[in-house]
Amino acid sequence: MKSPVPGYLSRVLASSSASSGGAVADYIPELAGADPDHAAIALATVDGTVYAQGDADLAFSIQSMSKPFTYALALSDRGIDGVGERVGVEPSGEAFNEISLEPDTGRPRNPMINAGAIATHGLVSASSPEERLERVVSWYSRFAGRRLDIDEQVARSELGEGHRNLAFGHLLRSFGIIDGDPVPVVEGYIRQCAVSVTVEDLALMAATLANGGVHPRSGERLLDPKLVRHVLSVMMSCGMYDAAGDWLTTVGIPSKSGVSGGIVGVLPGQVGLAVFSPRLDRHGNSVRGVTMMERLSEDMNLHLMDAARPARSAIRDVRRVEIHGEETTAYVLHGDLVFSSVESLIRRLVEDPPTTRCVVFDVDRVDEVDDVARRMAVEAARSLIDDGHELALADRNGVLGESGLPASTAD
Structure with a gap:
């Protein structure tokens, strides 16, 4: 016999094709050339089985979907209180690239907006910027279960247009949120966003969080359960930027989007999800990706507020x-x-x-x-x-x- 799961995912992918609005990110030259018709979907279980359909082998840059994972690494290094001294957890209600700092402290509102993500990158423990970036990339690789690498073309493209992020870095340095020279921190953040992934990588990374911080295939514990809960809580309230309220009520899955067109989602105890399609809405979220996630949530009763009992073997x-x-x-x-x-x-x-x-x-x-x-x-x-x-x-x-x-x- 054959599993019906691939066929179901294929139907979800096909049903999203009518959502053809939006446009690819054009402020990063390398992303502006993306094929807007690419689309993919993947689902990973907490025991490591991955199902994928569409352009599942297509690699794209992780972009802001990196933010929860770098945040998790900083939490592992410094603890919740240590990170919380410099990065908050409150939804900003603003776009990802807005200057959203607390007026009295200069602390970014949360780690999912750019200012907070830059500060978070700087909180990863390392003796040099190079070591910090390598720790970040190796951390992502452990979640994905394979070595991930930086797409140097995307990195160069973003570094050439990184003026606003550099401004964030200098502003954060002026408030003492970043220690030392902010330029290497900003450059490290931009390069982390250029790590190349597929939807299968992202689904497995998400499934590790869904599995309480234990990698579904290797069995390695990557993150303490208390820190997993903290990361997922911030993803739920802040991961979809100024669309977070709509996302919470309609989809109800802790998620994070990226301007390359991906969305990664985590349903604790059950599955990790990833969708991809480059056209973005006004919030910077994938148009088809949102449609696919809405259908997955509706069909599979994945909304976090549904009063379902924990899944176990049937x-x-x-x-x-x-x-x-x-x-x-x-x-x-x-x-x-x-x-x-x-x-x-x-x-x-x-x-x-x-x-x-x-x-x-x-x-x-x-x-x-x-x-x-x-x-x-x-x-x-x-x-x-x-x-x-x-x-x-x-x-x-x-x-x-x-x-x-x-x-x-x-x-």
């Missing part, structure tokens, strides 16, 4: 039973069936398919099933039938509704 037990004299594989499911738990079940069926002709799914211990999980389950059932299996369902409580599968007579 499989309680797998056993062999005899029905009408024929050996049958029975999958006993429990808990709530949401995207992540059903995806885990389907992946088990793909990687370790049943060896008997007859298969039963026992959902008597299942409490609730959301819409996307129900659709995925039906598609998976059809795939098993196409592979020659005969399916039956034990659903005395009717949680799956009209599935079209025959009822099981197994005890």
Whole structure:
């Protein structure tokens, strides 16, 4: 059988094609030449499976999607209070490149706007600007699970147009937010924004945060859970700039956008998400990317304020039973069936398919099933039938509704 997840992501990608407004970022020459029709989507589970569709192999610069990860590194180095002395956590309600400093202290409002991100870069512990930048890039690489590198063409393009960011740096230095010469700090920040990634990289980076700071594949703890909570809270309230309020109410996923056209999102305990398309709206957020994230949130009940119980494995037990004299594989499911738990079940069926002709799914211990999980389950059932299996369902409580599968007579 095959997983329905790639097909679902492909449909989400296709459904966003009507969102063709906006324009590519033209204030950075290297970004101005981006193909506006490129688009990609990726989803990574907290156990390290990545699904991607569209231009998934296309590399683009991470831009402001770097900010939460540099913030996480600075928090690891200096602690919440140490970073908080120089960078706040309040939403600015302003565009990403506005001068948004506290009037009395000169402290940037939050680390997701440019002034705050420059200050945050300067708070990464290092003995030199070169060491600081290498620590930042290596940190991103550990989250992505592979070595990432700086796109030097993008970096040179941005450095040539970095006058406003340099002004931020000098202003921050005047308030004592940045120590020493601000120019290397600003240049390091610009170069961190030029790190090259794909949507698969970003989804896995996000899944590490979704997994409480533990890399889904290596098992390495990269970030303390308390710091993960802090980073995600700031992403939720500040990550989408002056569109943060609309984002919180409609999408409800801690996210961060970048002017290259990417958006990275984190649903704690479940998935990391990444979308990409270069055309931007007036807030600097990807037009198609916003549409894709809205649909993912709606279809998969991913809004953080939904009162869903934490996801866990759907499989309680797998056993062999005899029905009408024929050996049958029975999958006993429990808990709530949401995207992540059903995806885990389907992946088990793909990687370790049943060896008997007859298969039963026992959902008597299942409490609730959301819409996307129900659709995925039906598609998976059809795939098993196409592979020659005969399916039956034990659903005395009717949680799956009209599935079209025959009822099981197994005890």
